[in-house]
Amino acid sequence: xxxxxxxxxxxxxxxxxxxxxxxxxxxxxxxxxxxxxxxxxxxxxxxxxxxxxxxxxxxxxxxxxxxxxxxxxxxxxxxxxxxxxxxxxxxxxxxxxxxxxxxxxxxxxxxxxxxxxxxxxxxxxxxxxxxxxxxxxxxxxxxxxxxxxxxxxxxxxxxxxxxxxxxxxxxxxxxxxxxxxxxxxxxxxxxxxxxxxxxxxxxxxxxxxxxxxxxxxxxxxxxxxxxxxxxxxxxxxxxxxxxxxxxxxxxxxxxxxxxxxxxxxxxxxxxxxxxxxxxxxxxxxxxxxxxxxxxxxxxxxxxxxxxxxxxxxxxxxxxxxxxxxxxxxxxxxxxxxxxxxxxxxxxxxxxxxxxxxxxxxxxxxxxxxxxxxxxxxxxxxxxxxxxxxxxxxxxxxxxxxxxxxxxxxxxxxxxxxxxx
Numbered sequence: 328x329x330x331x332x333x334x335x336x337x338x339x340x341x342x343x344x345x346x347x348x349x350x351x352x353x354x355x356x357x358x359x360x361x362x363x364x365x366x367x368x369x370x371x372x373x374x375x376x377x378x379x380x381x382x383x384x385x386x387x388x389x390x391x392x393x394x395x396x397x398x399x400x401x402x403x404x405x406x407x408x409x410x411x412x413x414x415x416x417x418x419x420x421x422x423x424x425x426x427x428x429x430x431x432x433x434x435x436x437x438x439x440x441x442x443x444x445x446x447x448x449x450x451x452x453x454x455x456x457x458x459x460x461x462x463x464x465x466x467x468x469x470x471x472x473x474x475x476x477x478x479x480x481x482x483x484x485x486x487x488x489x490x491x492x493x494x495x496x497x498x499x500x501x502x503x504x505x506x507x508x509x510x511x512x513x514x515x516x517x518x519x520x521x522x523x524x525x526x527x528x529x530x531x532x533x534x535x536x537x538x539x540x541x542x543x544x545x546x547x548x549x550x551x552x553x554x555x556x557x558x559x560x561x562x563x564x565x566x567x568x569x570x571x572x573x574x575x576x577x578x579x580x581x582x583x584x585x586x587x588x589x590x591x592x593x594x595x596x597x598x599x600x601x602x603x604x605x606x607x608x609x610x611x612x613x614x615x616x617x618x619x620x621x622x623x624x625x626x627x628x629x630x631x632x633x634x635x636x637x638x639x640x641x642x643x644x645x646x647x648x649x650x651x652x653x654x655x656x657x658x659x660x661x662x663x664x665x666x667x668x669x670x671x672x673x674x675x676x677x678x679x680x681x682x683x684x685x686x687x688x689x690x691x692x693x694x695x696x697x698x699x700x701x702x703x704x705x706x707x708x709x710x711x712x713x714x715x716x717x718x719x720x721x722x723x724x725x726x727x728x729x730x731x732x733x734x735x736x737x738x739x740x741x742x743x744x745x746x747x
Contacts, residue, residue, distance in 0.1 A: 527743020
């Protein structure tokens with residue numbers, strides 16, 4: 328009996344000791360200070376460039392000791408228990424985001440995409456030419472961070488950028504002619520080749536320009552052939568508006584219209600001419616044209632030749648550089664214009680920029696010098712019509728064929744083609 332009571336007492340003591348130990352152990356777990364492992368739940372944005380900030384959200388993120396983005400050590404901008412803001416480091420690559428605390432490392436489920444900016448690439452320039460003060464748009468890649476554009480060696484003003492474009496203003500001092508563009512962004516510097524990317528800086532002279540709108544220095548003084556020219560004058564003239572048979576839709580305000588019946592037997596199809604004055608002395612444009620070669624000078628014009636006879640592929644018109652009674656002329660056929668890469672729009676207007684290299688010295692001058700230029704002109708050159716009576720207006724009954732020719736924005740440029 329005594330032994331039994333002693334055994335029960337010993338058992339109770341052991342049980343109390345066991346419970347006491349376990350209670351003490353549980354109390355330490357619940358009230359301990361061990362830090363928890365951080366958890367990364369999301370991040371925003373999901374991509375960015377070095378230098379951009381990314382916001383990381385989760386739990387137990389406070390007192391973060393480090394953040395890596397794609398393996399690169401990021402700078403912590405701000406930190407709380409649920410959010411860490413860090414900066415994408417230089418040299419980072421696409422990969423997981425890790426947040427380190429005293430409790431361990433939390434890792435994102437998805438990858439952060441690191442956008443690596445390289446030097447800009449250039450696909451196109453629009454327009455392909457301009458003069459000082461004009462705005463030009465370059466299209467390509469990695470343009471958003473462009474900080475500098477140079478035309479040749481001259482710094483231009485950057486007007487604005489997008490991911491794919493940069494707009495700049497052609498600066499004072501830009502060299503006339505075909506020009507390279509140097510574009511600098513955060514990824515480097517790109518310089519275009521004039522062979523690969525077509526871009527020109529040109530200059531104009533108000534006396535070698537006809538727009539037929541508002542005030543202008545140039546005037547129309549041509550010599551309309553009375554046998555062939557029925558109507559001639561600007562499109563806002565009351566007579567032209569009421570009597571012209573083939574006025575096209577205007578391409579840009581007023582234009583010059585001439586029409587009538589062509590006859591090869593009377594005048595070689597010369598109808599009229601657009602020029603500045605009829606008698607400017609040689610050398611009038613010497614300063615403007617000084618140093619320019621045939622490769623630098625362009626005759627630019629918007630012209631509409633109306634409806635042509637079926638299958639006609641003869642001469643259309645003559646663009647003229649005129650010198651003391653002699654002409655230097657470009658007289659194309661429809662096929663020749665197409666082969667040069669030109670095409671008429673839906674209303675029949677051709678936007679042409681013709682280099683002086685394509686003009687023929689029809690007087691065999693040999694020592695032709697552009698600094699002796701006196702005026703420029705436009706003539707009808709149709710190889711159809713069968714005659715008439717000299718001194719009388721050609722009619723259809725005489726065998727004449729009706730022609731129409733409309734002209735606008737005649738502009739001589741030095742340095743490159745004009746961009747209409």
